[in-house]
Amino acid sequence: MKILNWLKEHKILLFILFIGAVLRLYKLDYQSLWIDEIFSMIQASPENPIGKIYSYLRENDPHPPLYYFSLHSFLILFGDTVWVGRFFSAFCGIIGIIAIYFLAKEILNKKIGLLAAFLTAINYFHIYYSQEVRMYSLMFLTTTLSFLYLIKFIKSPSKKSMLWYSLFALLMIYTQFFSLFTLFSQYVILLYFVLRPYKIGSRKFLMLSFLSGFITLIFYIPGILIFLKTSEMNSIWIQLPDIDVYTKMVKEFFGFSEVLIFLIGILSMSFFIKLFKRESIKEGYINPIDEKQVFSFFVIFIWIFVTILIPLIASYVNLPMIVSRYFINILPAILILVGSGLYYIKNSALQGIIVITFFIFTITDIFFIKDYYNKITKSQFDELTTIINTDSKSDTRVVTYWSWLMPFYFEENPNIKIQPNTLDEYISGLRNEVHTKIPFWYLDGHSRPLSLSPDNQLYLENNFITKRKVERFDCWANYFVPKDYKEEFIVDEISIKNFKSQYIDKQGFMFIFENSTIESAFTELKEGKYQLIFEGISLPQKPINNENAHIKIKMNDDIIADFFLSEKENVTNVFDFEILNTKKVKFKIQFDNDIAHNNEDRNAVIKNFKIERKK
Known part of the structure; x- marks a missing residue:
């Protein structure tokens, strides 16, 4: 009964989730994997143990391991396929819609939560990275959840809320190293509430915050060991950022759609107009319950500002590091800001028109202008x-x-x-x-x-x-x-005449007088089981040193027969072998124990060589 009541209460959210799921699951494996996705599939392969994945990331390609461990588990459970790999990202993307709903609801109210979830569900940037075998949809999810539990910790500071926040902060920084900048922004927010505490004393909140940081540090030691590897980097493929790098990034977040970017600007202005019209409050004090808009602005501003400032400075003093997808962790903040601006337009008719306009132009941009689900955009x-x-x-x-x-x-x-x-x-x-x-x-x-x-x-x-x-x-x-290469010809059947030997007599017998390997022409064998029928004789009739001619037969480089010829006539040898996949093959007859003794010479005579397919 509780489940039915929950479903009825959240029917709008479920409808939004349905839209988001369709947009993320439709043609999920249409595009080929590009370079980074291939890397993800190889590292997370079910054949690789967890320890090997961690060691590779630590020694060769420094990335936090959470995404690879999670994808590895997903591939084991549901199958090692491209579709399953991308489904994991789509799944994280869908859960991310739920997460932003609860974050916006916690920091502001339920309606803004629904608006933020709606904007996330149809966001082109979020859809794109929910269909890629990389960590970015998981990064969006863990960042959103860590801020959700940060807000809960600030509103209701306790050991329990502190532990929940620490857990999700850990998950966030174990997803992508850029999340460390976001973690720093969270610590700036916590520092403010240490200085201007809410509900409890400054010292107690400081101790809880310090304990959270200590727990995070201790449990992040395996991640730190990987992170230290990045200090060895002295070059990178990323270019120095342009002066308008973040302007371009925000435009990319919304698919470079001029109409959508215009609406984003209008709705952001709506948020700030409402903020500036607020009644005066106690100077230097933010109440997260009574002053939700001020509190939300403070959190969103610090979240975005710190996360983009540190890498910008680092790009000029160390190595360039600004790539739009690395900043998907600020997208939740922007979407909540835009959703809030839409909410503060109190004319319900105008609000409805903007929502419908946003939806129509987003869907038009994705399906028709970008032709997202039909146009090839990734390396094939x-x-x-x-x-x-x-x-x-x-x-x-x-x-x-x-x-x-x-x-x-x-x-x-x-x-x-x-x-x-x-x-x-x-x-x-x-x-x-x-x-x-x-x-x-x-x-x-x-x-x-x-x-x-x-x-x-x-x-x-x-x-x-x-x-x-x-x-x-x-x-x-x-x-x-x-230019001087002679193409091997392909024959339908292999017999002695198809071997490259100058010692084949008129009867079709092939003589081998010294240690050597004689190769056939190529033939194509289809998948199935085969028999090699081989007839030969060792000379002289009386074995030298009690040993006859020794023969190895190879198919390409695989040995399919290893035996001694008989000195008797009409002895046929039969060997079974199997072809797993249709392929072009050549056969090689190797004679390897030629010897001369007492005026006698050990030789081999091949009388019949035939390949038959078993029924």
């Missing part, structure tokens, strides 16, 4: 690697700058060998005979064009032909074949 590595996988039915070399990520697509194809080089590095290696001159794919993307030094460009043009070019959105691959 999935489509590109599918083409290479399909073409690679025998040993294939794939050279790529992204060597640490491409196993995500190629690890199940045993024919593909990944070479970790840029094209320029690889061609230099060919010129210096570090690499063998064989056909190869070069794969690249993520705004990286084909780029060679003049000498390497000349070498490539003189020694290779570009046999195939494949281009997809923001990624590409070229297949290079040496």
Whole structure:
């Protein structure tokens, strides 16, 4: 009964959640994974134990581990697929709508909570990062929850409320290192209420706040060990920020829609007009219950100001670090500010018109202007690697700058060998005979064009032909074949005549006189079970040193038979093997124990070589 009453009481919120869920789940896996998402899927793979994930983040790519641990658990429970990976982000995004409702309700009132939830549900920036296998929707969620419990702690200071706040503050800073700036803003807010306490004495609130900080510090030690790794960085891909970097960021939060940005400006003005018209209160004192708008302005202002100020200064004195998605943790504050401005428009008809206008222009912008659900916007590595996988039915070399990520697509194809080089590095290696001159794919993307030094460009043009070019959105691959390379031909069936030997007589028997490996032409074998039927004889008829000719038979580089020939006629050997995936193969017959003794020479005669597929 309580559940039914709750559902009735929150029917508007549930409707908002439905809209938000549809916008986040629709065509969830339509876009290919881009570079950062591939990294997330690899690190959070169910095959990686938690300890390995933490060690990698600490030693190689410093990120807080909460997102990767959570995604890892999600993939174990629901399946290691792209859809599940993105569903975790969508799930966090949907819960984030609920979280901002309760935060705005706690700091102001229920109606502003609904307006903030509505604005979040249809926000383009939030939708986009709720459909990406990265930590940003979780960052939005944990930031919102930490502020919710910060407000509860300020309003009702106790050990219990302090512990709840400490928990969610920890979750926030374990999600993304930029959350540390937001944590600092929370401590500035707490400092104010230590100096101007509410409900309890200054000393007691100071002790509770100090205890919260101490708990957070102790439990964040594993995160600090990772964070210290960032101090070793002396360069970064991020550019120095422009003077209007934060103006552009706010515009990006709302999809650069001119109409929406205009409405945001109007609603923000509404909030400040109401704020300036308030009656005078006790100077230097903020009551979070009686002066909700002043309290909300204080929290939102410190939240945003501190979070954007520190990285701006750090970008000029250390390394640039301003990227819009890193600041999704201030989006809840902006949405609550805008929702409050909408609430303070007391004309209900005008308020309704603005809500409808906001909805119509947002949906129009997402579905029609941006064509968000149909337009390709992320690197199509999935489509590109599918083409290479399909073409690679025998040993294939794939050279790529992204060597640490491409196993995500190629690890199940045993024919593909990944070479970790840029094209320029690889061609230099060919010129210096570090690499063998064989056909190869070069794969690249993520705004990286084909780029060679003049000498390497000349070498490539003189020694290779570009046999195939494949281009997809923001990624590409070229297949290079040496000009003097003789393509192996493919035959329908393999028999002795298809082996490259000059010692095949008129009867079709192949003689092997010395230790050597004889290769066949290529053939294509489909998935299934097969038999190799092999007939041969060891010479001389009397074994030398009681040992006959020893033979190994390989399929590509896999040994499928290892045996001694008989010295007797008409002895047939049968060997079973299995093909798991259709592929191009060649067979190799290796004779490895040739010997001459007492004027006799050990040799091998191959009379029959046949491959049959089992029914």
